[in-house]
Each structure stands twice: as C-alpha cells, then as structure tokens.
Amino acid sequence: MSRRDRLSGNEAVANAIRQINPDVIAAFPITPSTEIPQYVSLFKAEGKIDTEFVTVESEHSAISATAGAEAAGVRAMTATSSAGFALMHEMLYVVASDRLPVVMAVVNRALTGPININNDHSDSMGSRDCGWMQLYSENAQEAYDNMLMAHRIAEDPEVLLPIMICQDGFITSHAVENIVLEDDETAKAFVGEYKPEHFLLNPGKPVAYGPYGVSPYYMELKRTQTEAMNHAAAVIQKVSKAYGDLTGRYYDLIERYRMDDAELACVCIGSSAGTGKAAVDVLREQGIKAGLVKIRAFRPFPGDEIADALKHVEAVAIMDKTDSFSGNGGPLGAEVRSALYQHKCKAETINYVYGLGGRDVRVEDFYQIFRQLEDIADGEEAPAWRYIGVRER
Amino acid sequence: MSNTIEIRWHGRGGQGAKTASLLLADVAFTQGMYVQGFPEYGPERMGAPITAYNRLSHTPLRIHSNIYTPDIVVVVDETLIGPVDVTAGLKEGGALIVNSRRAPEEVRAEFPGYTGRLYIIDAKSVSLRNIGRNMPNTPLLSTVVKVSGIMEAEAFFENMRGSFAHKFASKPEVLEGNMKAIREAWEEVVTA
Known part of the structure; x- marks a missing residue:
C-alpha cells in the first residue's frame, strides 16, 4: 500500500535511501543537501537501515570512498551540492570510466563567486560531460521516484554507469509538499538486490579498476562509455515503465x-x-x-x-x-x-x-x-x- | 488558482515563522488538502527579517515561486511594519493578521492606505500565560486557521492535540499549555 504524506524534497530522498538501504554511504555536509545524510544517519541510529555510514573529511573523499565501496562490490551512495559537487569533479570522471553504478543525490545550488546558497544548475551542469547520467526532478515526488529507479537504471548490465538524481536546492529540497510514498516492501522489491558480475573483492574472478589507459586503448575505452550511454535512454524508459506500472506514476526522458x-x-x-x-x-x-x-x-x-x-x-x-x-x-x-x-x-x-x-x-x-x-x-x-x-x- | 489560499509570514529569525508555516501545512494536510510550506532562505541570522510561505489548495500545487499576491499576511513581529512592506500585493478581500498587544485602532493607524480586514492577536501574552515562554507561532497558527476558514474550531483543536501529543511525547506537561494557547487565541483574536 502506498501512503500519502507531506515531506520536504530532502526528506523524500532520505526516505527513498532508507528503503534502498545501501551498503555504504560516504558523505560530507554542504547546504542544501546536508539534511539527506543527516536523516540517513538518524535512520542508521534508529536501526532502520544497516548501511555503513562513513563520515569523511571532504567531498573529494566522499566520492572516493563511495567509488571504492562500489568497486569492492556493494551499493554505495553519496549526496552533495554546489562547491562540494565541484570538489568531486575529478573523481566523477573516475567513477564513470570505471563503470561504477554509483547513485548520488544532488541538491542543485549555485557555484561560488560571490558565495550563494540558493538554487541554480551551475553545479551539475558544470560536470555535464563527466560521463554520469543525470535525471532532474520537478518536485519532492519526482525526487523520490527518480531515486527509487536510479539503481535499476545504473546497474543494468547494458549501462553500468553512475547516475545523479538532481532536485532544486531549497525550492524543493526544503519545501514541504504532498507526496505518495510506496511501502517499504514494495520499494525494496522494485529496487532489488545488487548482484554485480565484476567486482574487486572477488578472488575467483580478478579484475583491475583504474589502471593506466595507454593511447592504443584509451580511446576505445571512452567509446565504450559512450556506447553505455547510448543504451541508457532505452533502459531509463524500460525502468520508468516498470515503475509506472507499479505506482501509476509514469515518466519518460x-x-x-x-x-x-x-x-x-x-x-x-x-x-x-x-x-x-x-x-x-x-x-x-x-x-x-x-x-x-x-x-x-x-x-x-x-x-x-x-x-x-x-x-x-x-x-x-x-x-x-x-x-x-x-x-x-x-x-x-x-x-x-x-x-x-x-x-x-x-x-x-x-x-x-x-x-x-x-x-x-x-x-x-x-x-x-x-x-x-x-x-x-x-x-x-x-x-x-x-x-x-x-x-x- | 482561485481555490488556492496563499499565505505570507513575516517574522524575525528565531521567532518560529518557518515552523509556523510548516505546522500550518501539516494541519491543512490532515484535512486532505494539497499543501506547500516553505521559507525564503538566505544568510539567516537571529533577529533578521525572514519570510515564510504557504499554499493550501484542494487541487495539486505546481507553482514553485514565492508568493507575491497573498490572501493572508501574518506579521509575527510588529516591529517589521515599516521596514518591510508587509501588505505588498495583499489581495483585495484578503486579511492581515498582526501579533500585537496594542489597541486595534492604534495598529490600524500603522496601515494608512489599507482598508481590508485586519485581525489583532496578542500572541506573546497568550503564549507567556499558557506556555510560559514567548512562543507566538502556536497562537498565531490558531488565528490563521480561524481566519482562513480551512477547518472548524473543534476539528482543529482535536487535530492539534494529536500532533502536540506526538511532538511533546517526552514532556507531556507542556501539552495542556499549548492546547490552552490555541483555544485562547481562537477566542481572543479581535477585528480592527
């Protein structure tokens, strides 16, 4: 049974993460996304999730720890905004080129100069060519729905790319609105278990993550990233259709x-x-x-x-x-x-x-x-x- | 959009205007309404002027902008009258609610061009008397619910008892004080 509620966009995303119950979250606080890891750590303290919550010293470390965990073979997530997002910029490319299906909540906020905490899209648009998928949300409901769909899109064997679920800072992240939440069992069943084919902590099937890409191979590796992105549109549509059939809320590209x-x-x-x-x-x-x-x-x-x-x-x-x-x-x-x-x-x-x-x-x-x-x-x-x-x- | 009630709150950082807007959204939600409750964010400091907003409707809300032509304006701190143009855009036939212990005609005189409805509630005294602290947002919430007509008195009190019981689960002694504050505010609001 779904449930009608009234939540802010950040509460909505945090509840989606609670239902996903990822193996690892590594995050560093930055306005206006701070509430997301804050609520998640509360869920952890209350025993509602068994996520390993890693407090790190910067956003560069947050995305690095997330990448490490995902490469090891588990579901890892993070959240950020603005300058924190910009500090991740280098690692965003690493995550995408290592084909790690990391899911990140982005609460869009302007980049500094002059400093400003409010919304625009300069943070995620500044990294639009880093190889991540980007879904944007109009309201709290869409932020929640997109988050529940994110893992199935990112982890699809045809895709295997990271995805950021974006919403507008304060405008939706801090505004309380009506929302329909799916019950935990339904949400968990939709998200499903993560069963990676390749991962680092698998001695029976050793793989390397992040090796040097010499010129004779680098361009082909980039080409495979584009091929994965070429598959992503159909996978987003497929997962969105399944989500619509489940919830009655249909989405497209x-x-x-x-x-x-x-x-x-x-x-x-x-x-x-x-x-x-x-x-x-x-x-x-x-x-x-x-x-x-x-x-x-x-x-x-x-x-x-x-x-x-x-x-x-x-x-x-x-x-x-x-x-x-x-x-x-x-x-x-x-x-x-x-x-x-x-x-x-x-x-x-x-x-x-x-x-x-x-x-x-x-x-x-x-x-x-x-x-x-x-x-x-x-x-x-x-x-x-x-x-x-x-x-x- | 005519069935949407738009409310703008003017307060100072730390007075609970944001909390009041979220509480109002909560109350309206329990009536099956579509709600929005959101503050205008910036570099917040205690005592600085802040604005918070509500949209309440029987149809889904899609607009994500601030409110420029409110149906109701709530002035949590009357020292903002003057420095802030609190009645800006207030709709014809709308209502202005001011937290003040002054005489109604004295408050009315502060708005020389304004001929619309004006309600005065001494939210500070009501809260000091019943809660023991200056917590104007609880009595003001009661006044806004009454003036907006979104629900009847007894249904509202019943509803608030439920949310206070949840909110003050660890200190039930303050529940009755808050309940008395919203009942008194409902009765004591005066039309100027």
Missing part, C-alpha cells in the same frame, strides 16, 4: 505538457517546469497555443525526443538555469538547438538564462517569455539568447 497542438513552447529543467505549466494553462484559456517540454534526462541527452516534441512548433524558448559565459547562451540552449538543426526542425529559437543564485522564477516570467515567442513567431527579430529576471539598464 522528457515530459510533454500540452504539446500536441502547441505553436509556442518552453523547454526547461526542474522545479520551474511546474510554474511554467501553470502559465501554459492560463495562456491556453486565452486561446494561445502554448506548451512546455520538461527535460527529465539531461544525460543521456534526449535529442530525438526533444526534436520530435518541437517539430510542429513555431517558436521555442530554451531555458538555462546556469550561464556558460560563452557569449552564446547556456548548455541546454546549445544542445537543444543542435538537436533541432540535426532534425531539420524549422522552429525559431531563443535561449533564456534565468533563476541564477535563487532568483525567483514567477508565473509572470513565463507570460513574458511566451509574449516574446508570439512576437518571434510573427517575424520579429530577437537576440539568440538573453536573460530574464535580471535588473539591467
């Missing part, structure tokens, strides 16, 4: 909201998608054919699905909650445009950088974006990218 006959659309990631949907509903009542595409999987990047969703759209706004400082917009803008070009889509595009460092994103911001899209669809020239919600002269 992207979510199409009122896109069937949409002429104008926004593409965005995370909690702002809900705010955008509310705006779409109001605009629809006014006769404006608005729609929204929410990116759930950013890695693997669902270029085909995005292009398909946008194939009949006249104008699309691609929204980046991070800045690339490229002079050419943000990462989602670049990748969505690339997919649209590849699929010969005719939609006009504009890329918005928004919500940096916790700048609030309002329904009115979406109205403004859709007004701009109407003008673009009517032939108005617009810049390739711009900001919204910023004060400038």
